[in-house]
Amino acid sequence: MASDIRPSGRAWIITPGMHEDRFAIARKSGAAVAVVDVEDSVALPDKQIARTTSEAFFTRPAPTCILGIRMNSLTTLDGIKDLAALAAYTARPDLVVVPKVESPRDIELVASVLDADGYTPDVWALIESPRAFDTLPAIMRAPRLGGVLFGSADYAASVRCGLGWDALHYARSALINAASAANIPAIDAPTWELDDPGILRRDAERAKEIGFHGKGCVHPRHVQVINEIFTPTTEEIAQARAIVEAADTSGGTVTTVDGKMRGTPFFNRARALVAETDGPS
Known part of the structure; x- marks a missing residue:
């Protein structure tokens, strides 16, 4: 059964599904949500191993944070295999992040496969393509949509722009506006500069200022700064x-x-x- 806790934002940490030795670090990082990833951080030949290994992320003693998984896109064979594997997990995630979402059908499909008696995971959409932004109003109307995350790296690659704040300001603002209209939370993309806390702090402050509920990260040392920025003073x-x-x-x-x-x-x-x-x- 999924946890009764719901994401309140602040830090979301993402950890690769191939590295079980990092699972405990992510779970104890202090993030509001810890997500194990079987998508971008896993090479194609390792997908099956990752989806098998990732079940251990949810079988540890009860954590103090929400536990989720980022599956592969539903437009790929690996995404379909992920859904089948998740449905068979003994210990299941509280939250499922669906990447490359461009239609409300993506959310509906994940919910229809995974929902069961006593288990209705939160389903979140990763918005990371120009087509997704064109269909945001329809995506936001998906009944089982719990929230949205901004995928800055894929979006920037699609439109061939930089990853700086100015280059992506429109996309972030559009996502916040659509999420606010639908009364659902939005989480900002990670800051990719791992060793510059000044950049991280500025990014987090800007994200909070324009309306994001929290921010993703890929390294545990980013959690404290994000929590600090997004926690009301x-x-x-x-x-x-x-x-x-x-x-x-x-x-x-x-x-x-x-x-x-x-x-x-x-x-x-x-x-x-x-x-x-x-x-x-």
């Missing part, structure tokens, strides 16, 4: 509480907080942050 929480208090005092009319005009959109955002921070009562 004490100051942000205090400001939100002040705005909520001002809204209650003013009866919901336009008011000022710390010399800044605040109205309904600010009230709603502040209440959402306070509710997220406080959690269920």
Whole structure:
């Protein structure tokens, strides 16, 4: 049965399905979601070994994070084999990331094969092609879609642009807009510079600023920075509480907080942050 925990964003770590020795590191990294990968990080001759090995990722003692798998594209034979293997796993993932999604049918197919009595995994779409962006509204309407992730490397390769923030700003913004319209979360792509924490921090700050719920990473040392950036600060929480208090005092009319005009959109955002921070009562 899939976990009742649902992804809250922040850091998502991805680890290769061929390297079982790295599984425990990913699971204990502090990421909100740990994903074992049998797609891009696995060479074609090793796909079967990886999908067999990856079952061990879900058979360890109960983790404190959500466990997922990134399967191969449904347009490939390996993607079909992945679905068959996942359906036969004794220990199953909480979450399935479907790459190269360009149609809501991809999400529907994965759900129809894997859903069973007592088991309905979260199904997330990896958006990473120009055609996917053309069909985003339809993809977002897939009933079993749990959220979306941005695949920057494949997208950049498809449109022959750079991987820098400016080159991909449109794609990120379009994905955020579509996800927000559908009321589902979006997770940003990893930062590929592994040894420059300054670049990682700037990327994470920008991702948060434009509306991403969290960010992927491919190395455990990136987890702490991403968690730090995406976790509301004490100051942000205090400001939100002040705005909520001002809204209650003013009866919901336009008011000022710390010399800044605040109205309904600010009230709603502040209440959402306070509710997220406080959690269920």
